Amino acid sequence: MNISYKWLKDHIDIDKKPEELSLILTNVGLEVEVLDVVQSIPGGLEGLVIGEVKSCEQHPNADKLKVTTVDVGQPELLNIVCGAPNVAVGQKVIVATVGSTVHPTSGEPFKINKSKIRGEVSEGMLCGEDEVGLGNSHAGIVELPSDAEVGKLVKDFYQIEDDYRYEIGLTPNRADAASHLGVARDIAAYFRSEMKQIDLSKFKEGSGVNTEVIVENHSGSPRYSGINISGVKVTESPDWLKERLNVIGIRPINNIVDVTNFILHDLGQPLHAFDQDKIAGNKITVRQAKQDEVFITLDGVERKLSAEDLVIADAEKPMCIAGVFGGANSGVSESTTNIFLESAYFNAVSVRKTAKRHHLKTDSSFRYERGTDPNITVNALKKAAILIQEIAGGEITSNITDIYPAVINPFAFNVNYHNVRKLIGQDIPNEEIKSIIVALGIGIEKESADSIDVLVPAYRVDVTREVDVIEEVLRIYGYNNVALKPQIKSSLNTSEKPDKEVVLNQLADLLIANGFREILSNSLTKLDYVNDEATAVRLCNPLSSDLDTMRQNMLFSALTAVSYNQKRRNSDLKVFEIGKTYSIDGEGYKEKQHLAIAISGKLEVEQWNNSKQSVNFYNLKAVVDLILKRLKIEGLQLEDAPTDHFAYGLSYMKGTKPLVTFGAVSDVALSKADVDGQVFFADFDWDQILKIIRKNVIKFKEVSKFPAVKRDLSLLIDEAVTFKQLETIAHKTERKLLKEVKVFDVYKGDKIPAGKKSYALSFIIEDEEKTLMDKQIDAIVQKLILNFEKEVNAEVRG
Secondary structure (H helix, E strand, O other), X not given: OEEEHHHHOOOOOOOOOHHHHHHHHHHOOOOEEEEEEEOOOHHHHOOEEEEEEEEEEEOOOOOOOEEEEEEOOOOOOEEEEEOOOOOOOOOEXXXXXXXXXXXXXXXXOEEOOOEEEOOEEEOEEEOEHHHHOOOOOOOOEOEEOOOOOOOOEHHXXXXXXXXXXXXXXXXXXXXXXXXXXXXXXXXXXXXXXXXXXXXXXXXXXOOOOOOEEEEOOOOOOXXXXXXXXXXXXXXXXXXXXXXXHHHOOOOOOOHHHHHHHHHHHHHOOOEEEEEHHHOHHHEEEEEEOOOOOEEEEOOOOEEXXXXXXXXXXXXXXXXEEOOOEEEOOOOOOOXXXXXXXXXXXXXXXXXXXXHHHOOOOOHHHHHHHHOOOOOOHHHHHHXXXXXXXXXXXXXXXXXXXXXXXXXXXXXXXXXXXXXXXHXXXXXXXXXXXXXXXXXXXXXXXXXXXXEEEEEEOOOOOOOOOHHHHHHHHHHHHOHHHOOOOOOOOOXXXXXXXXXXXXHHHHHHHHHHHOOOEEOOOOOEEOHHHOOOHHHOOEOOOOOOHHHOEEOOOOHXXXXXXXXXXXXXXXXXXXXXXXXXXXXXXXXXXXXXXXXXXXXXXXXXXXXXXXXXXXXXXXXXXXXXXXXXXXXXXXXXXXXXXXXXXXXXXEEEEEOOEEEEEEEEEOHHHHHHOOOOOOEEEEEEEHHHHHHHHOOOOOOOOOOOOOOOEEEEEEEEEEOOOOHHHHHHHHXXXXXXXXXXXXXXXXXXXXXXXXXXXXXXXXXXXXXXXXXXXXHHHHHHHHHHHHHHHHHHOOEEOO
């Protein structure tokens, strides 16, 4: 939302600089995201001075040029070549001196340099309207009044003042602040100062025939006000009005429409001007639309209305979707002379549903959806009527129609001073609390020593309970004024154990430390990427065919990232993503969180001192094992991975459920995602992991004071024997002292009998209570050899 600094001064006297006011607005909850300087004339006429033409001679080498000398208040006259037909001695003119930059009405700014024009030196430029942004005339140079002071800055002569535009990040609950009046209210509350009253003294009702108004749906339109104005002339708006709208980014259209836009941003009340002569039967009905009733909106689009839409209709047809968008055939045009001006209060829920149903977002719907002020409709109507008469002529030919059968009363409830202090955590005196409440425009119905009964205006739709008023008091009192205690204690800790965000961050740090990069993918994908179309979650109104389905797996999100990088010559990838998948079945919609990992290309960046080794399945398995070890998850079973998207792979199982599935991505999946080469992918079921690690208990164990011993064995075994079998035999043989078993070499070759392979194993043996002797170590090794021979028919090679 854009707010003008100068416009705010219409509602409140401000002596703060724009930068200071920006901090104040942010501190009271209206966060200023951007503060811009806005110039009513491009360039602000900077560098231009008033000069007097002292001489004017024909250029010796050009018929259409003159050579002039100009006094600009400096010791020496300036020689300036000019082509304007109206230049003459004694004129007071606008001079752009050497080094200044002029900003034409159309076209790019340009700098004035000293130059020679047809052989004559020119030390500046005598300026026309269009050359400095003062207008569109190109008839000649600007002739200033004879009393204009030579040497004075042109911007001071024209009294050019810069304005400032605040871009405020308005939160959804602050509908009351969606106008200059609303923002001024907060400033007044902060300074405990008075607002300027809206001057309606010039308004005088007419006595002619009113446009008949019938409201059939009072719940959809609790208040409807309107007035007739005849004899208007639709033209371009005056400069002051166009400047106001331009500052906040609104394009001026014509004087009538511009007034309605002005009131919208001034008071926060949407208005709509109908061409009265186009209202069939001179009758307006606020009614529900007929199902599939055809209506052409102002943008020229033909829309079919729903029976739930509220419309403003004449005796024959809809003219406007209430609170959302006007019609193409009933609005103000250049030929309009008589208007019916509408100012209404519409039901927020009804407007929100209609705007969403028709995919329409307008300044009016933005405010109606959040809740406008039901008690400002008439005053807004009067102020608009006064402005229209001033800039478009015409006469108010009717009295005000105001249909308001059920008055919307203020919100009434009790506020306890003790509760205010308790919740804010600051010892604020009763009188200061009361003064803030009053400054916020909240009425006081009754008060006692301990509490007050408040009456909150209806436009504060977000302040309906005691706690809301406390928040308002804190907002104006100032968050920064609440002193923090040296020690903050809390007995409430409702976060889940373990904290999933903490665990995710720890794993992200672990992966990043190991050379991975995090990616964030769109959860929308195409149907071709899902596992099962029957359980896919489809979008009703997709943006495109490539974004019509919620993803069912993380694989294709990763492959899309790999493909994107490959096409940009970045094939060596180690990436991970934390995200959700979506599906639907007989029980309803389901979400699952995953941790996905993908690697491709070279293992390391190619350099002179490392190999050009490509990533493989075991590199991925090492990362998977590292994560499981970090999470302290043990006792998992290994099974072959499903072949849906994998050429080969494994699954770590917890019971019957896969905890993590990893392997080489199949050629079919790679082809779908347009990926070259191999990609290795791992998918962790994060929801299942959180359930498992919830039972983890952290125990401190002192580092052993006694040394560990390493022994190696080379075994000749059958090809069918796995390392897992050997590891299990080893730990059964020595349960207490054997700490770790690793395989560091596997060999098959011509020196090995057919059907056999050689495993080189290392064993870490340690006693945490004493130093191991050779005799004990040898005994353990002999028992290992004996059991390997017995269990798997192994032969010791050395």
